[in-house]
Amino acid sequence: MESNAGTTETRSNVTVPDGGEVAAFESLQFTDEIHRLISAPGTDNASSFTALLELPATQVVDLLHSPESVKLIVASAPNVEDFKGSFHFPSNTGLIQKDARFSVFSGEGNNKNEKSNSPEMTSKNSSANLEKAVKSEPAETVSSLPLVSDPTMENRNIKRKDREKKVKGSTKKSKTATNERLEDAEKLPYVHVRARRGQATDSHSLAERARREKINARMKLLQELVPGCNKISGTALVLDEIINHVQSLQRQVEFLSMRLATVNPRIDFNLDSLFTPESGSTMDGGNFPSLVTPLIWPDVQVNGYRKQFQHQWHFDTLKQPIWGREEVCNNYVTLENSLLSCDSSANSATLHANQLKMEL
C-alpha cells in the first residue's frame, strides 16, 4: 500500500505544477510533509486505506457531482486522529485542494502546517467554510477521494488560479509588504498567517507613512518660501501662514495693476516723445521722466547685458532713427534688463540720467 501511496503522491505532485509556481512550491512543501508523515506511521497505511475505502461507498457519487467535494474532502481532517495514515489520501490522490491539505495539517497540530495554512486560509472565505465543514460534518468521505479525481482536480485548478490572482492582487498593494511576505517565506517553508495579516496592515501603514513623509517634505519647502514660517511649528499653523501669504501676494498684484492703470497715461506720453527723433536739446528737466527710460538703455548697452540687442543699440544711437513699434518693443526688452538688474530702479535711473547728461 505504501507503493500505492507513493505513486499517488507522485501523481499529485505531477498534476500540481500545472497551475503555477506557487502551487508547485507548496506542493513540494507538502511532499516533504507527506514524506515525514509517511515515514512515521508506516504500517498503519494499509489497514487505514482499506478501511476508508469500505466505508463511504455511496458518497462517491455525491462527490463526483457536487461542488461540495471540497468540504467533503476536508471533512477527512477529523479522521486524521482516527486514521493516522488517512491524511495521506487527500495529498496522495492529489484531489484535495490546498485548503483541504492545510486543514488536514492543522488537524495535526503542526506549527508549520498552521503557518502554511495562513496565506490561503485567511485569504479565502472558502477556507473558513472548509474549516467549518471539518468541524460540522462527519468524516466518512476520505475513501471517496480516490474516485473523485476529475471534478476535484478542476476545482483545485480553479481555486489555485484564484489564489494566485489573490496573491498577485496583494502584491500589487505594496511592494514592501510582499517583500516582507517573501522574507517570511524564506524563513519558513510555509507562509505565515501573521505575515498575511501584517502585510494587510503594513501596506496601509506604509502607504500612509510614505504619503505623510511626502507631505512633510513639501511643507518644509513651503516654509522656506514663505517668510517667517520657520519659527512656527505645526502643520495647521504653517498652512494658515501660507494661505495668508498667497492672499497677500494676490492682493499686491491687484494693487500694482491698479497703480499701473492710473500711472500709465503718462507713459504713453513718454512713448510719444520717444518716437520723435531725439537730440541733445530735448533733454530737459521737463522731459526727464520720458528720458529716464531711454537713458537707461545705453547704460545697459555699455554693460553688455544682451548681446543680441547690442547691434541694434549701436545702430540706434548712431543714426537716431525714428523708433517704430518693433523697436520700441526691443527697447522695452532692454528696459526689462534694467528692471531685472537694478536693485532700486529709481536710484539707478537717476544716476544714469545724470551720467549721460554729463557725457553729452
Add this chain to the structure above:
Amino acid sequence: MDSQHLNPSSLKSRFTARFLRALIKINAQKPISSSSPREIFQRYRRIKVAADKSMAYSVRSRRTWSRATLWKLRSRSRRRLASSGRRSSIKTRTTTTTTTTTTSTNHRAAIVEKTSHEKENKEDHVGLAVQAEELRELVPGGESMDLCNLLDETAHYIKCLTTQVQVMKKIANLYSLE
C-alpha cells in the same frame, strides 16, 4: 552698475517681456490721459488679466495652476465673444466681462461649496481639511488635486507670484518717477 548676469530664459525675464508687451498694447489701445474712473477701472482689469496671463504663459502648461488660469482666461474670452456677438462697443464688453466674472465666481463658489461639504464629511488623517480647502480656493486649478500635489503647486505658485509682484513693482516705480 552691477553687471548681473541675466538668464534670458528665466521665469523673470520671460514674464517681464510678455508683460511689457501687453502693457504697450493696452496703452496703445486706449486714448492717452483718459482719467474717467470707469476707464481706469477697465484698464486696471486688463492689466491684471495681462499680468496673470503673461505669468501663466511664461510657465506654459508645465503646472496645473498655469493650465487652469489659461483655460479660465480662454473660456472667458470665448464667452465674451459668443455673448457679445461682435467686438464693437466697449459697453458690451464691460457688461459681458462683468457677467462672465459673476458666472465664473458663482461657478467657482458652487465648486467650493461642494468641495467644502466633501471635505467636511471626510476627515483628513491629519485634520487639515479646512486649510486644504482654503488653499484649493486660492490656487487656481486646485480643486481637483490631492494634498500632496496641492502643496507642490502652491510652492510654485508662490514663487511665480513673488516674481510677478517684484517686476510689477519695479515697473510701477519706474513709471511713477516724476
